Each structure stands twice: as structure tokens, then as C-alpha cells.
Amino acid sequence: MNVGNKWLIPLILLMSSCSAQWHLKTAIKKDPTIVKQKVITVVDTVVTEPIVVRDTVTLSKIDTVEVVKDKFRVKIMRSFDTLIIDGGCEADTIYKTIEVPVETVVYKEREKWYHKVYEASFYILVITLIALIAFLSISKRLRF
Secondary structure (H helix, E strand, O other): OOHHHHHHHHHHHHHOOOOHHHHHHHHHHHOHHHHOOEEEEEEEEEEEOOEEEEEEEOOOOEEEEEEEEOOEEEEEEEEOOEEEEEEEEOOEEEEEEEEEEEOOOOOOOOOOHHHHHHHHHHHHHHHHHHHHHHHHHHHHHHHO
């Protein structure tokens, strides 16, 4: 047997490996959860700026009233014939949680007939090459 023919069959076998499609099918059979959707949680932050409103009304006498509820504040100050209204909302941060579904793997079967013909022709070619190599190596042995 020639040295070149000795490495030819293992080389052909190494060159013809399984397709990615076959590996994906095998992985899905082992663990079907890899094609399910995963949910990613995104936290969105909105920061509101403080709002201040001032107004003045003229009356009489001196007095101050302050109302505070949650983050809203109103202060009414009366000094003789002047009424000063000071109010506003404190700055606030709003957190909004959004869940976004994300597909990890999209798996689609090949449905066209010519894909099957292509795959069959590949295997026929490989078998023909192996038979040809075997025939050539046997015929060289018989000649000596």
C-alpha cells in the first residue's frame, strides 16, 4: 500500500463531518429548554425635577401656614397686606421594571425537496470515493 493511500481514507473521513443542523437537533433532544424564550428584566429610571410655584396676594395681618403631604409642600405667609404662597414638589425617582422576552435560538426545519437531494448526492459521492479508493488499493495489491 502506498504511503499516500494510507492517509487518504482517514483524511476523507475527517473532512466529512456532521452538519450544524444535526448538532442542533441533537442538542435540542438532550435539553429542549435551550429553544424556550428567556425573560430579561430591564429597570428603567425616570428622575423628575423639582417644581416650584410662587404667587403673591395682598391682604392684611401677619400669619404663616405650611402644608406638607408626601413630597408636595405649600407654605402660605401673610405679612400685613401681602400674601406670599410658596409651593413645590421635591425631586423624585421613579423605577419602572419591564420584562422583555428574548428568543435564544430560532430553529427552522428545512422543507425544500432539493435540500434532501443535495444531502443524498453528498453521501453518494462519499460512498463512491471510498469504493474507488478501496478498488484502487486492492488492484495495486493484486499486481505485484
